[in-house]
Structure formats: structure tokens, C-alpha cells
Amino acid sequence: MRERKAARLLVINPAHEVLLFRFIHKDGALAGQNYWATPGGGVEPGETFEAAAIRELCEETGIQLQAVAAPIADRRFALMLPSGETVSAVEHYFVVHTANTELSRAEWTLEETQVMADHQWWSAQALRATEETVWPEALVDMLVQAGVFSA
Numbered sequence: 001m002r003e004r005k006a007a008r009l010l011v012i013n014p015a016h017e018v019l020l021f022r023f024i025h026k027d028g029a030l031a032g033q034n035y036w037a038t039p040g041g042g043v044e045p046g047e048t049f050e051a052a053a054i055r056e057l058c059e060e061t062g063i064q065l066q067a068v069a070a071p072i073a074d075r076r077f078a079l080m081l082p083s084g085e086t087v088s089a090v091e092h093y094f095v096v097h098t099a100n101t102e103l104s105r106a107e108w109t110l111e112e113t114q115v116m117a118d119h120q121w122w123s124a125q126a127l128r129a130t131e132e133t134v135w136p137e138a139l140v141d142m143l144v145q146a147g148v149f150s151a
Contacts, residue, residue, distance in 0.1 A: 004079065004087040007053035008040035008136075010072070010095045011061065012148055017121035019061070019103075020134065024117045029084035035133035036120070038093070049092040057096060060112065062104025068094045072146045075136055082111070091136075095146050124149040 011019035020036040039060040043052040053068045071092035079089035103119060105112075122130075127140050136142070143149040 001078070001086060001088045004081075004089050005043035005049065005052075006040055006089060006091045007043060007049045007056055008038045008091050008093045009053055009057050009060075010038060010093055010139075010143060010146070010148070011057070011063070012095060012097050013101050013121055014099055015121070015123070016148060017123050018127075018139070018143060018148070020120055020122055021060070021116045022118040022120070023115050025082065025115055027114075028082040029080055030082050035135055036122075037135040038139070040091075050094070053092075053094045053096075059107040059109075060116075062102075062106060063096070063098050063100060065096065068096060073142045082115075093136075093142060095148060 013019070019039060021039060022036050023034070025031050025033045039056060040053070041056045041060070043049055047055075049071065050068050054065055058064050071094050073093040075089070075091045077089050078086055080086050101121065108116070124140060124143065127134060140149060144151050
């Protein structure tokens with residue numbers, strides 16, 4: 001199975017809420033899936049996880065940073081891509097604090113415009129109470145361990 005490395009971003013606003021995007025897949029192998037997930041994406045050849053995090057943050061939100069701190073978590077799991085290929089996903093999670101809650105879609109890819117339907121800033125309470133599907137499953141625990149959310 002091919003390995004797919006990705007940088008995921010835990011973007012935190014001044015109200016200590018985390019940014020999630022709603023993904024709604026209408027076509028392909030993931031058709032019918034509807035979930036919330038952190039911004040982020042694949043690491044390009046020759047790119048570090050940190051560089052991918054900075055690039056993906058800018059592409060998906062318009063927020064520009066020069067550097068990110070070390071990742072606070074990583075996950076490894078089997079993941080089906082929209083193409084139907086199953087890969088061994090390796091994800092590193094980076095916490096980014098921002099005062100800017102206005103987002104830009106200017107650099108979204110065609111695929112992103114087709115599947116990323118909405119965004120929302122989530123509090124710990126809202127995440128704990130939701131019945132919506134949120135990825136990663138342990139998001140609240142990650143943010144508690146990082147000191148962003150209280151236990």
C-alpha cells in the first residue's frame with residue numbers, strides 16, 4: 001500500500017475555537033460521505049511536514065505564516081482517497097493560533113471547491129456535543145493535550 005503523508009492544521013482563534021471544514025462528497029469512491037475535518041493536505045515530493053503545513057494553511061485559509069511549531073500529534077491509518085485508492089495515511093498535526101477569522105478561498109483547487117462546502121469555528125463544548133462526523137475522532141483529546149482546550 002502506498003504511503004500518503006499529510007500535514008493537518010489545528011487552527012485556533014482568539015475564542016479558543018478550532019477551524020473545521022465540512023466535506024460533502026457527491027462523486028467518486030467517497031460519494032455520500034459528509035463530515036467535518038481540519039484543514040490540511042498532502043506533503044509534496046521533497047517537502048517537509050512543516051513546509052506542507054505552511055503551504056496548506058495559506059492555500060485553504062489565506063492565513064500566511066513563516067513557521068510552525070513542532071507537531072503535537074500524528075496518526076497512521078488506512079485511508080480511501082476520492083479516486084478509490086486506499087493508502088497508508090501518515091498525518092502530522094500542527095497547532096496554529098490566529099487572530100484572523102476571515103478566510104480566503106482564492107487558492108482552493110478545483111477538487112476543494114467541489115467538496116469543501118462550509119467552514120465553522122468549533123468550541124470544545126460544541127465538539128463534545130455534536131453528532132456530526134468529525135475527523136480526527138480524537139480531536140478534542142488532541143487539543144486538551146496541547147493545552148488549547150481544558151479537560
